[in-house]
Amino acid sequence: MKAKLVVLSFLFGTLISQAAYPQVEILRPNSSDRLQPGTPFRMQWRVLGTNLLDHGDWNLFFDTNLVQVGRLVATAVYEGGGNWHADVLIPNEIHPNTVWDETLVPLPTGCSYTLRVHEDVTEADGRSAAFCLGVPQLSINVSQVQVCWNSRSNRLYQVQFRSPLTGNAWTNLGAIVQGNGSTNCVTDAVTPGQPQKFYRVEGVP
Secondary structure, eight states: OHHHHHHHHHHHHHHHHHHHSOEEEEEESOTTOEEOTTSEEEEEEEEESSOOOSSOOEEEEEEETTEEEEEEOOOOEEEETTEEEEEEEOOSEEBOSSTTOOOOEEOOOEEEEEEEEEETTTOOEEEOOOEEESOOOOOOOOOEEEEEEEOOTTOEEEEEEEOGGGTTOOEEOSSOEEOOSSEEEEEEEOOTTOOOOEEEEEEEO
């Protein structure tokens, strides 16, 4: 009888513990996000299990290497079904750990940041995957493409291209080129956002 009471007491205590501490899954930010200071971003999280909160006193914190570095001032909005979001402006500086301290501290750039969300009443708590903050994004711009081929002297060549803009029909690129017995090259301007082009070189009879 005592053994059964102990087991029931243990199970009952486990249920209370699970009910008191709902699990939280953070959807955004995630490992693919690269947050930039001064830009708006929507933090998103979900409360798991049967304890789907439609109210709460949520706090959002930035951590790096699991060390809390500051909190975000944001209003949590309930979407239904256990889903929440908070729209924030990614700061250059952030409030330090304590809630009552309104001074600001700078945030260094890095890719070891995590977001921690915590609800004070139920102790619901969750942490995101690591993401980058303030790290420059690489951008490569190409202004022109060069088409080169080995040519023969006294031969004529025509460079052509096709793309969705030409209905994928081959179109002449520039004038006929006189072969030089070495390497001939023709350049074509690349306009940002234009469809992909394909090139070929045809010998002219």
